[in-house]
Amino acid sequence: MENLDAARLQMAFTLAFHIIFACIGMVMPFFMVVSHYKWLKTRNQIYLTLTKSWQKGVAIFFVTGAVSGTALSFELGLLWPEFMKHAGPIIGMPFSLEGAAFFVEAIALGFYLYGWNKLNERFHWITGIIIGISGVASGILVVSANGWMNAPSGFDYINGEFLNIDPVKAFLNPAWFSQALHMVLAAFTATGFAVGGIHAYQIYKNRNVELHKKAFRIAVTFGAIAALLQPISGDISAKDIAQRQPVKLAAMEAHYNTEKGAPLYIGGIVNEETQEVKYKIAIPKALSFLSFGDFDAEVKGLNDFPKDTHPPVAITHYAFQTMVGLGTLLVIASLIFFISYKRKKWTAKNKYWLLFIIMAPLGFFALEAGWVVTEVGRQPWIIYNIMKTKDAVTPMPGMVYSFYMYVILYTILAVVVTWLMQRQIKVLNKTPIES
């Protein structure tokens, strides 16, 4: 394996890992806080038990997200020193603010975890809210830095030098809003359905049903609202990409030839050699409309761009299709969830719970697929149209060993965290609860 490929795989792998834990650590505090609020209001013991068990989940996920995030802050430099040398000062602002937000989160977490029976009840609850808010803030700030890689701004690029740097402008780059919105909604959807699915499984197995139903409802409400809003944000993203990164859009759609009134491809197998997409469903003119709001608008195809600036088309296309497909399933599940509020009969059926068990991992699959679209779709550039990934990689040879090491370490970690969660739930189910 070449050094560049190994470094890219390591970055992809560690990011993919971090994203899962960071999202759960960012969203779960909201579930915890809602349950905590209900405990304060109703003094129903079940909510206290639930809050305390979710808080353990938050602690475990937060720390795993935090250590993998610390690793990433080093890895940016360790793997891409040339990138950081130039980009570091430009995108320092979101990162330094993110450091502050993360810090606030850690402080609030200290208060929350250790504050039971020590702090004033209301203040204690508020520290829980601060965990959630600062978590989302750090998510937005980090995504803004990534947005800059897709929409580099806030500097003049003259003779290979980055001059007239304006960090605020770089921070508020054209991509930050659509990317951050899409990401935050994705995090809520994925975590809501994942946590809800775990509780659905317990209900399905008829364990501690009263508690798990309450937990399920809180988690999936967050997930379902986010899932229903996601298509709007997706549309904003698509229009933005069509404007700013037409080559990425063309790769997402595996669209080789420029045409007016371009059709939208659903599914299909991409042959990069012959530039064909077989077995697809084509919806006439839909791509033009979705990208530009005009059925006859011209969509640029890959052939209009130099070959050495094409991202890997097949991966980008499949990832995009996966994201949209899974997102659609989650929208349907969200509708079913809201309808079940009215039709209580549904929730008595095992099929209902089985559905949400199946949905549990899908949000995260969609979220990872979305990141593949963003990151692989930007290739071969690390800074779009400015710096190529191959020019940013570390000169240190043997990156492949570093990659293997991270794969082993993080795989073990993922297995252990899953095992720990299972132990938490087991113990929780054995705890007698009086309502």
Next chain:
Amino acid sequence: MIYVVLFFLAFSLFLYVLLGGADFGAGIVELFSSKENQQITKKTIYRVMGPIWEANHIWIIIVMVILWVAFPVYFNIIMISLHIPLTLILIGITLRGVSFIFRHYDAVIDESQKIYNGLFRFSSVFTPLLLGMTFGGIISGSIIPPEAIHQYGFGEVYIDSWLNSFSFLTGIFFSALCAFLSATLLIGEADEAHEKIYRRKSAIATIVVVLSGSILILYGYVNNYVFIKDFIQNPFSVSLIGASALTLIPLWIHIKKGHKILSRFYAGLQVVMIIAAAMIAHFPYVLITKQGELSLLEGIAPDSVIRVLGISLIVGGLVILPGLFHLLKSFKMIKVLES
């Protein structure tokens, strides 16, 4: 504004050494304890460090962010030539962080505790040792600048830069500092019966600090290390080290009299003086390469960047520091506030 940035860089570094260092040291103290005392130490660490545990380790991220934003050239060199120890530190940080949480938050207490404890103690020694070695690498004069790496072999560029006797001695010295900080902190947290244990640990750690520090200076002097030469010839550095040594006296007195706050204060002050002495010795030439010394201020980011970073740091500081202070106070880390 560059002074604001430098201030926050130094401030974060000091707090990382003090808070993170005490935290690493706790694991070292635990490792070198008898079986029964290990359990007591484990509980004490959780009670004392638990609430601020996460915050202790975020300082290193702040240091990294400041380095890459404001001092990109400097950051670039250490990221390339110290790739291996930095990766090892990351593994250490990861293992330590997760084992700390796992051992306290696992729903079932069983044999797996042994693994978490083992991992926690091992990584508590391994990580500060490598942090010290990395710093030793930065000042040992073995780093090869990126533009010259093609003239050298893999070993010279990526291994010799940090795996040498000088940086190993620095690593030992730094680990001893961590153990010293932690043992002194723990004295004030133990009941009377166990206070003795931590007093002894603190005394042993002090001896190791003094011994390893002396050996480091002697070794550096005999082998003509630029950093050590500058250090010895700098009146500020020498007087700071002298002052730090003198503070051992009030420290011992306060430990003996059971003044928890003052003994913590003196222990912290000592470490701050030692680190400050090292920083001053060479300022602003913080990176010593094979081809000469490199200033922290060389290849500094443009003014517009420094300005925004400075403002961000001030804003961040205003938000974080009162919160952090309140946290420390709420969980009685700062006992002085109670009286």
